[in-house]
Amino acid sequence: MRLGCIADDFTGATDVANNLVRAGMRVVQTIGVPKDAADIDADAVVVALKSRTTPGAQAVAESVQASEWLRRLNPSAQIYFKYCSTFDSTSKGNIGPVTEALMNALGTTFTIATPAFPNNGRSVFKGHLFVGDVLLSESSMRHHPLTPMTDANLVRVLQAQCERRVGLVDHRVVRQGPDAIKQRFGQIEQEGVSIAIVDAIDNEDLLALGAATADMALVTAGSGLAMGLPAQWGFAPNASAQRLPIPGGAQAILAGSCSAATQRQIRAFIDAGGAALALDPVQLAQAKDPVAEVLAWTQLRLAKGERVMVYSTADVESVKAVQARLGAQVAGELVERTLGAAAQGLVQCGVRQLIVAGGETSGACVQALGIDRMQIGPQIDPGVPWCYAHSPAASEDGMHLALKSGNFGSDDFFIKAFEMLNDEASV
Ligand code: ADP
Numbered sequence: 001m002r003l004g005c006i007a008d009d010f011t012g013a014t015d016v017a018n019n020l021v022r023a024g025m026r027v028v029q030t031i032g033v034p035k036d037a038a039d040i041d042a043d044a045v046v047v048a049l050k051s052r053t054t055p056g057a058q059a060v061a062e063s064v065q066a067s068e069w070l071r072r073l074n075p076s077a078q079i080y081f082k083y084c085s086t087f088d089s090t091s092k093g094n095i096g097p098v099t100e101a102l103m104n105a106l107g108t109t110f111t112i113a114t115p116a117f118p119n120n121g122r123s124v125f126k127g128h129l130f131v132g133d134v135l136l137s138e139s140s141m142r143h144h145p146l147t148p149m150t151d152a153n154l155v156r157v158l159q160a161q162c163e164r165r166v167g168l169v170d171h172r173v174v175r176q177g178p179d180a181i182k183q184r185f186g187q188i189e190q191e192g193v194s195i196a197i198v199d200a201i202d203n204e205d206l207l208a209l210g211a212a213t214a215d216m217a218l219v220t221a222g223s224g225l226a227m228g229l230p231a232q233w234g235f236a237p238n239a240s241a242q243r244l245p246i247p248g249g250a251q252a253i254l255a256g257s258c259s260a261a262t263q264r265q266i267r268a269f270i271d272a273g274g275a276a277l278a279l280d281p282v283q284l285a286q287a288k289d290p291v292a293e294v295l296a297w298t299q300l301r302l303a304k305g306e307r308v309m310v311y312s313t314a315d316v317e318s319v320k321a322v323q324a325r326l327g328a329q330v331a332g333e334l335v336e337r338t339l340g341a342a343a344q345g346l347v348q349c350g351v352r353q354l355i356v357a358g359g360e361t362s363g364a365c366v367q368a369l370g371i372d373r374m375q376i377g378p379q380i381d382p383g384v385p386w387c388y389a390h391s392p393a394a395s396e397d398g399m400h401l402a403l404k405s406g407n408f409g410s411d412d413f414f415i416k417a418f419e420m421l422n423d424e425a426s427v
Helices: 009-022 055-072 095-106 153-159 178-190 203-213 260-271 283-286 291-304 318-326 328-348 359-368 411-427
Strands: 003-007 027-031 042-050 078-082 109-116 122-125 129-132 165-169 193-198 218-221 250-255 275-278 307-312 351-358 373-381 384-390 398-404
Touching: 003 009, 003 055, 009 027, 009 042, 009 359, 009 373, 009 384, 009 398, 042 055, 055 078, 055 095, 078 095, 078 260, 095 109, 095 153, 095 165, 095 218, 095 283, 109 203, 153 165, 153 193, 165 178, 178 193, 178 203, 250 260, 250 291, 250 328, 250 359, 260 275, 260 307, 275 291, 283 318, 283 328, 291 307, 307 328, 318 328, 328 351, 328 359, 351 359, 351 411, 359 398, 373 398, 373 411, 384 411, 398 411
Parallel strands: 003 042, 003 078, 027 042, 078 218, 109 193, 109 218, 165 193, 250 307, 250 351, 275 307, 351 398
Antiparallel strands: 027 373, 122 129, 373 384, 384 398
């Protein structure tokens, strides 16, 4: 195990794991900090936390606990604190406090911070974060309900969250390559800087930064830096890093995302003749045993060898109408609980290839399935890999899972994902 990542949310963990796998590392992702440090065979381990918006003290404690657990797997592993490429945080944190707590825990005096991920339109220039062609503070992130980002100057943003001094390694230095970057790190550390925001506007910059930071005890970044690090430790893209066990069993899709992309993907699945059951939250609230009804419907189709879909996905107007009747929170929880229980029932009935659409929905399903770790496999679409996991609901079998954040994936995602998984297995 060469690299231990601590991700501040679930889909962010899968995102960084996906980049590491593509760069040739075998990656296991754990859900939270596991109780034991047993039998993990991987080049990198990603611990998925939910620490982006939790109270600072809790985020710090969980992150330090994760780093201690990772360091038990390998005391000299590099620790990579992964946050969002839009630097999602409040004026108090949690990026700054977690970074400083990890520096203390690891006994290191210098680290970097860069959310740059040019492939996804996130670039940092002169310390300012751009989202596509606009500054972070002019992007839709300025209206985010929990972490509104109203300042694009990352030195200023991070400094407000930190006790240590924050500085900048700007693009003039980065483009000169790894040696120049390292030299600059040394200079600014002498000047009293402990955390350097580093500019990166394209993949070449991230590769140079990877070479300059491969020996650091701690790096902090979005998922972009994960493209540049593995090569420094001798990893190269290869098919075996992403190979998962051969898939089997029945196929199912559960969708609780109401995003535009998921709506299109569901339409495409139904248009292609797929068997799909729509859930209406108002009816769910009135039904005696909604999960039993769902499973009765799916069992009939599964028995005929069909792949099944169950979805609560609806357009904006319908969601608003439901929320007006039930309340947004109640409606959301009801759907998540139903789809989670459906996931468990489907797997008990023999489903071993499951796609879940929606970030919160994925969390609910993974929890209901009692999954505590996943092996990361090949990418279906950017940010969404196939994974392999064990669930008590599948007794001794393993199962394949794809957890799709709402807005990710092409319109034909569902059919393409199953085809890809089963085609790869037959090669
Ligand atoms: P995304 O990744 O698109 O944000 P999530 O699963 O994270 O998807 O969030 C979608 C939320 O909307 C969940 O809490 C889900 O339970 C809720 N939801 C799903 N369908 C409906 C619906 N028809 N009416 C109201 N809320 C819904």
